[in-house]
Amino acid sequence: MIKYASATELKDRLDAHARIGLIDVREHGQYGEGHLLFASNCPYSRLELRAPLLLPDRKAEIYLYDEGEGVAERAADRLACIGYEDVLVLRGGLAAWQAAGYGTFKGVNVPSKVLGELVEVAERTPQISAEALEDLQKNEGGLSLFDGRPARDYRKMTVPGSRHLPNGEMLYRFAALGLPEDQPVVIHCAGRTRGLIGVQSLINAGIRNPVYAMENGTQGWALSGRKLSRGNDAAPLPDLSVDQLEQGRAFAERFIARYDLPAIGPGEVPAWRDEQAYVIDVRSDAEFAAGHVPGAVHAPVVQLVQATDEWVAMRRARIALFDDNGVRAALAAFWLRQLGHDAVVVMDGLKLVADDSARSMPERLSGITCVELARLGCSATVIDLRSSMAYRAGHIPGALWAIRPRAEDVKAEVEGSVVLVADDSGVATLFASELDDETLADCRYLEGGMEAWTRAGGAIEVTPERPADDEAIDFLFFVHDRHDGNLEASRRYLEWETGLVRQLDLGERRAFKIIRTKAHADV
CATH class of the missing domain: 3.40.250.10 (Rhodanese-like domain)
Structure with missing residues (x-):
């Protein structure tokens, strides 16, 4: 039997900061055109594949919604079949939520983007324009310019002269860069969030170099009339020496103490597993592929912070974070706690041996x-x-x-x-x-x-207009071409991003726990 909740009941649970799951079961294109702020997208087309990762606790209170067309009810039945015990459907779907006077948000990864905007306001994170950056690049001694996104984004386009080094990895590998302390460091992304968070991470860690986020990232560069570099090869991440790894561990311990971040040892992780908490390895792709704790989900720091809703569908989620020396896990915990999650650092977590959790799935087709x-x-x-x-x-x-x-x-x-x-x-x-x-x-x-x-040389049919736009519910048309030279799409996107904070109501604003910080050279 399907259980229902009204829009008001769901809103009350969200504003009470209850530990609940919130899932939008519509397809990606529908979700991106408007959704609840803290909803994760788990399309019905992939429901049983994605749900165990997004919602490891099958006893948790979980809310689903759709457009009121019955997909959420079908999803609730499917989740019950794979062991979820307390699933509720938003009666009337998204239309009922809006009719009750509650807001919706366009785009994707919205909570993480809101975090970046709130941090920029609270910290006045230093930024640099495209013009000023170009002038710095011409000066003798120059600067160090980094693209803080994953390698696939760097390959697509970047600011000329930029080096690939994702956020999270930046702080972890900073010692291996060997930069003079007076050399300016500039970090950019495609828009705003990852640049702001990357720079603020270095400032909070006490890095002595002058650090700036490039204003509006690659889109800001293109909007200034400058050309982007495309088809770039990402160089391997710089390796750390044994001494640098140990120094990083000492740094992580000071950072954890400075910001009062909770840390646990490997012996405490089984209890978290028993309570179906999230267990996430935040190291690089190569490190995770080379070996990891069985059962851990992989989410590099830059993406976990930038796109938290793609891994975590619970509010006030309990998250155990793994790495090697604690730097990346501590940084992830620092930001995830500001998103309202109960995130902890697992020190020496790679020593843990555990059994992988089994997931029930329908029998595969022949x-x-x-x-x-x-x-x-x-x-x-x-x-x-x-x-x-x-x-x-x-x-x-x-x-x-x-x-x-x-x-x-x-x-x-x-x-x-x-x-x-x-x-x-x-x-x-x-x-x-x-x-x-x-x-x-x-x-x-x-x-x-x-x-x-x-x-195999099979024949191919091309249909540029089929399926029709209104049938393509999996595709987000919202400023989708901003990275392909459409400057108007870039302008719209940046206006949307900078306007997110103004959309928050009081309950949504209180869900973010912004830590006011200053540079700490002694961290």
């Missing part, structure tokens, strides 16, 4: 090869479950485009065998669970997906 599909020809119905934009760019001729919450739309067109094309076999399995038993009996997954079909 596969079909590209050769077998070609032999079936028109006798099979091919359904493409990839993103709407990937489908537009090229799909198997005659393939239908579909998405799980609207599976009913294609059922009438199914004839013969069904072959599902997806980037993830799990997505295909979940879509298949929406089909009736007769159709499901002859439903298979294309092995290797569209990549394998293309490699």
Whole structure:
């Protein structure tokens, strides 16, 4: 039986800072056009794949909402099937929330962006314009310019002369850079948040160099009439010596003490696991791949702070953070606690040995090869479950485009065998669970997906206008082209970002626990 909550009841729980989960089960494009401030997006198309990561505590009080069309009720049933015990649906969905007079927020990763804006106001984080940055670059001795985003973003575009070094890794590896203490350091991102948080992290840590965030990042550079550098190769992250690692540990202990951050040892982690807390490794991709604590989720510091809602769907979440010497975990805890979470640093956490937690999933579909599909020809119905934009760019001729919450739309067109094309076999399995038993009996997954079909020389059909924009509920059209030279989109985005704080009501503002800090050279 579905349990419901009214908009007022949910708002009261949020304003009371209760430890609750909040999930928007609509697709990404719908979510980005307007959602509750602290909602994480867990689209119904990927629900059972994503929910165990976003909500490890299956006994927690969890709220779901949609657009009032019944998807949230279907999602509640699915979560109950995989062990969630206390799931409630917002009665009337997003429309009921708005009708009650409560606000919604466009865009993604909004709480993290609000944090950056609040910190900039509280700390007056130093910034530098594109013009001033260019002048500094011409001076003898110059400056050190860093792009604080992940490598994939750096490759897409960056400010000329910038070096790739993600936030979090910056403080951790600062000693290995060997910079003169009087050399200015400038950090930029694509907009504002990561630049502001990256600079404020160094200031709070007591770094002696003059430090600045580049105003409005790559978009500010482009809006000033300057060209961005594209197609960049990210150099390997600088290695630390054994001495520098030990010095970093001592620094982490001072930072933890300075800001009164809670720290635990490996022996205390099992109790956190028993309570289904988040266990997150914040090291680099390469370090995590080389070895990690079993069961830990990987979220590099820069992304965990910048996009917290993509890993944590609980308010006041309990989060245990792992790294090697404590610097990155302490920095992550410092910012996550300002987002209202109960984040702790696990010192010596990599010594922990634990069992990976099992996750129940529907049985996977059987596969079909590209050769077998070609032999079936028109006798099979091919359904493409990839993103709407990937489908537009090229799909198997005659393939239908579909998405799980609207599976009913294609059922009438199914004839013969069904072959599902997806980037993830799990997505295909979940879509298949929406089909009736007769159709499901002859439903298979294309092995290797569209990549394998293309490699095999299969024919490709391009449909730039199909699916139509109103059907492409997975794609966020909101200023989506701001990184591809659309300056008007960049202006709109920056106006949106700087206006977020003004949208907060009193209850939402109180959820942020901003720590007023000053530079501490003795940290």
